[in-house]
Amino acid sequence: MVGQTHARNDRPAAPSQCARPAGVAERNHSYPVAAPARPAKPGAPAGPGGPPRPGAAPGFPPRPGEVVDDEEEKKKAGVIGRDARQKGRTAGDRGRSTGGPRVDRGSVVIGSGGVEMVEQQWGSRRGPRQALLRKAIRRGQQVVTIKEGKIEITLPITVRSLSEAIGMKTGELSKRLLKETSQLYGNNSPVDFETAALIAVEKNIELIVKRQKTAEELLIEDFERLTREVDSEKLRPRPPVVTIMGHVDHGKTSLLDKIRRSNVAAGEVGGITQVIRAWSVTHKIEDPETGEKVIERPITFLDTPGHEAFTKMRARGANVTDIAVIVVAATDGVMPQTEEAVAHARAADVRIIVAINKVDAPNANVDRTRRQLYNLELLPDDMGGDIQFVETSALTGQGIDDLLNAILIEAEINLADDLQADPDRPAFGTCLEAYMTSDEGVMATVLVQQGTLKLGDIVLCGANFGRVRSMQNDLGLSIEEAGPSTPVLITGLGGVPNADDPFYAVDELTTAAKIAEAREKKDREASLNRFTAVKDIDMLSAAKSKLKITELKIILKAEARGSVEAIRKELEKLTHEEVTTRVLHAGIGAITESDVQLALTSPQDTLIVGFNVTADDAALKLAEGREISLREYQIIYNLVDDVKAALEGRLKPIEEVVHLGRAVVRQTFKHGKVGTIAGCYVTSGVLERSARVRVIRGGVVVFPPAEKVVGLDSLKRFKDDAKDVREGFECGLKITGFDDIKVDDVIEAFKIEIRHRTL
Numbered sequence: 124m125v126g127q128t129h130a131r132n133d134r135p136a137a138p139s140q141c142a143r144p145a146g147v148a149e150r151n152h153s154y155p156v157a158a159p160a161r162p163a164k165p166g167a168p169a170g171p172g173g174p175p176r177p178g179a180a181p182g183f184p185p186r187p188g189e190v191v192d193d194e195e196e197k198k199k200a201g202v203i204g205r206d207a208r209q210k211g212r213t214a215g216d217r218g219r220s221t222g223g224p225r226v227d228r229g230s231v232v233i234g235s236g237g238v239e240m241v242e243q244q245w246g247s248r249r250g251p252r253q254a255l256l257r258k259a260i261r262r263g264q265q266v267v268t269i270k271e272g273k274i275e276i277t278l279p280i281t282v283r284s285l286s287e288a289i290g291m292k293t294g295e296l297s298k299r300l301l302k303e304t305s306q307l308y309g310n311n312s313p314v315d316f317e318t319a320a321l322i323a324v325e326k327n328i329e330l331i332v333k334r335q336k337t338a339e340e341l342l343i344e345d346f347e348r349l350t351r352e353v354d355s356e357k358l359r360p361r362p363p364v365v366t367i368m369g370h371v372d373h374g375k376t377s378l379l380d381k382i383r384r385s386n387v388a389a390g391e392v393g394g395i396t397q398v399i400r401a402w403s404v405t406h407k408i409e410d411p412e413t414g415e416k417v418i419e420r421p422i423t424f425l426d427t428p429g430h431e432a433f434t435k436m437r438a439r440g441a442n443v444t445d446i447a448v449i450v451v452a453a454t455d456g457v458m459p460q461t462e463e464a465v466a467h468a469r470a471a472d473v474r475i476i477v478a479i480n481k482v483d484a485p486n487a488n489v490d491r492t493r494r495q496l497y498n499l500e501l502l503p504d505d506m507g508g509d510i511q512f513v514e515t516s517a518l519t520g521q522g523i524d525d526l527l528n529a530i531l532i533e534a535e536i537n538l539a540d541d542l543q544a545d546p547d548r549p550a551f552g553t554c555l556e557a558y559m560t561s562d563e564g565v566m567a568t569v570l571v572q573q574g575t576l577k578l579g580d581i582v583l584c585g586a587n588f589g590r591v592r593s594m595q596n597d598l599g600l601s602i603e604e605a606g607p608s609t610p611v612l613i614t615g616l617g618g619v620p621n622a623d624d625p626f627y628a629v630d631e632l633t634t635a636a637k638i639a640e641a642r643e644k645k646d647r648e649a650s651l652n653r654f655t656a657v658k659d660i661d662m663l664s665a666a667k668s669k670l671k672i673t674e675l676k677i678i679l680k681a682e683a684r685g686s687v688e689a690i691r692k693e694l695e696k697l698t699h700e701e702v703t704t705r706v707l708h709a710g711i712g713a714i715t716e717s718d719v720q721l722a723l724t725s726p727q728d729t730l731i732v733g734f735n736v737t738a739d740d741a742a743l744k745l746a747e748g749r750e751i752s753l754r755e756y757q758i759i760y761n762l763v764d765d766v767k768a769a770l771e772g773r774l775k776p777i778e779e780v781v782h783l784g785r786a787v788v789r790q791t792f793k794h795g796k797v798g799t800i801a802g803c804y805v806t807s808g809v810l811e812r813s814a815r816v817r818v819i820r821g822g823v824v825v826f827p828p829a830e831k832v833v834g835l836d837s838l839k840r841f842k843d844d845a846k847d848v849r850e851g852f853e854c855g856l857k858i859t860g861f862d863d864i865k866v867d868d869v870i871e872a873f874k875i876e877i878r879h880r881t882l
């Protein structure tokens with residue numbers, strides 16, 4: 124937002140108008156009675172010396188923009204020469220006495236403090252004026268430029284910078300400021316924008332704040348320039364980055380596992396991939412000359428989670444990716460998340476390869492799966508498309524080689540230009556995952572995308588920075604540098620970045636610190652705003668519905684930022700107009716004493732949940748004997764289910780009316796103290812002794828009054844008390860508190876059931 128206008132755009136329209144910049148409140152000061160008139164446009168008709176201005180003497184110098192051609196005319200107009208000096212003095216004096224513009228443009232003013240050179244921003248700089256200007260500069264006198272219109276100024280504004288911007292001597296400006304604010308000013312004193320704009324307006328200048336580029340903007344610009352202006356000589360091929368995507372349980376991890384010959388799937392808690400991981404593998408391809416598999420080609424794989432809870436992470440996975448392998452189990456065929464994965468890959472504009480997996484399974488249906496994929500407009504080349512289809516089995520290993528070949532073919536044929544990077548420039552890349560450990564501090568998996576990341580490099584990642592203290596490759600081996608397309612685990616960052624934050628290797632620690640601090644401040648402000656906004660909306664809707672919203676506060680701790688985000692997203696889905704969750708605090712690492720302290724502020728309404736982390740001793744000790752709900756989980760769905768149950772428990776049960784039956788009154792009897800008894804015939808359902816009843820006459824409920832419920836004093840079959848009377852039978856009954864019962868009245872029986880609600 125460079126050049127953002129902070130001042131009002133409309134300039135003083137008429138000389139008598141009192142101009143004030145936008146946002147300047149009425150103050151106890153005097154505005155110039157007559158703001159300077161706008162300069163006439165070049166070539167605009169003007170009388171001798173231009174249209175008269177308030178207080179202008181005959182022979183007033185030409186107005187800005189007017190062209191004065193010959194020396195003679197200039198002299199006549201008082202632009203140069205003795206007259207001008209004389210006029211300048213007069214004008215200056217006049218300016219001082221009225222508080223209006225001090226000098227006339229184009230004139231040279233001899234003031235008491237020496238020579239003040241006044242140069243206008245339009246017109247020629249040659250001739251005697253220029254000579255005087257040079258002389259003044261030689262003498263070290265102050266030269267100011269009279270300007271009009273919009274002038275840019277950089278924050279912070281000082282007396283000196285304002286003086287230069289509006290063409291007013293610093294001494295004069297300081298005096299004006301003193302008058303305006305009753306404060307003393309030095310040349311370097313800051314001037315607030317409103318005051319500066321006010322004084323500028325008096326000189327017919329609209330100040331526009333030219334925002335200085337932030338360190339962050341400069342850094343990003345620098346990196347973008349490096350990418351844009353890269354010397355093609357420096358470019359080297361880099362491995363393709365491949366993301367395996369697809370529906371849950373379709374075999375993504377197993378496929379990668381087969382590729383890496385390690386057994387990752389078996390070790391996963393709950394059988395679900397829960398964080399992004401990245402690996403480099405090397406695939407041997409045939410030497411075209413010998414036919415032997417000797418040429419080694421590296422491929423970088425990102426293992427992205429499959430479940431919906433990780434949609435955001437998966438979307439990120441696709442954005443750092445060159446090729447997306449969409450895995451579809453031939454047993455299930457295309458599922459919702461298959462379609463989602465295809466959409467992500469297309470949105471990220473990456474090449475797609477289809478792996479039809481589980482072809483070994485007895486219920487595999489490859490043809491059906493293919494047809495479903497064609498419907499998603501994924502067409503193989505033999506059908507006019509350009510998508511490679513590979514049939515695989517992660518169980519038997521069938522097709523794994525074909526899949527790797529397909530990736531390398533895709534890289535070579537369709538991505539050759541993209542798969543190049545300059546390894547010699549400062550490193551740039553993306554954080555894939557980060558978490559906090561007690562011994563190593565922050566551990567971040569980053570993918571280097573440009574340049575080479577080296578041990579000791581200063582890295583800025585999101586709102587965090589630090590020196591790369593250690594670096595491990597995907598095999599856990601310590602390495603000293605990592606080139607393009609290499610995933611590495613680094614330590615040394617001061618805080619946990621988000622999974623998807625870009626990282627930059629920067630030269631100066633102070634630059635990194637400055638940018639990180641600015642980002643953190645911005646994040647903090649954004650989160651405060653978000654909180655306020657949510658609160659407002661909550662209150663508004665509560666007021667509207669006259670419902671009191673019950674809030675379940677959550678303190679969430681997890682082992683990785685990605686998990687926190689995924690859980691947060693799931694919790695956000697648990698909404699209801701009466702109950703809601705609020706994540707009071709979310710963080711990485713163990714549940715600590717301070718988390719429990721936080722929960723103790725309203726223990727009944729707060730849940731502390733740990734995902735893949737435990738509570739430390741101090742936290743447990745503090746929680747002991749107090750009503751703190753502290754739970755640990757290893758599977759995201761259990762956590763979400765429990766929070767859901769806790770929310771549902773807070774929903775007030777609703778009363779549901781269950782209709783039992785109806786009876787029509789055939790006779791009435793008055794019975795001493797008992798009151799009026801109705802002899803009835805049950806026309807439908809059943810009348811229960813414990814039922815609630817209402818009396819309907821001519822289609823209108825005549826008893827009980829609204830919002831009251833009544834039952835029966837008695838229900839009898841002949842002379843015996845009855846528990847219930849069914850359809851087709853007669854009975855006698857007395858309605859509590861009602862004696863006005865009449866023949867043909869309908870008695871409706873119902874009961875009220877309490878039903879617990881769900882979200």
Ligand SMILES: Nc1nc2c(ncn2[C@@H]2O[C@H](COP(=O)(O)OP(=O)(O)OP(=O)(O)O)[C@@H](O)[C@H]2O)c(=O)[nH]1
Nearest residue numbers: 371372373374375376377395396429481516517518
């Ligand atoms: N028969 C057969 N079973 C497979 C094959 N690939 C995977 N499986 C099985 O399918 C199940 C799910 O496999 P995963 O590799 O965990 O699936 P995923 O897509 O990574 O699952 P998420 O990480 O939960 O998204 C496991 O029981 C695997 O053993 C295959 O090619 N054939």
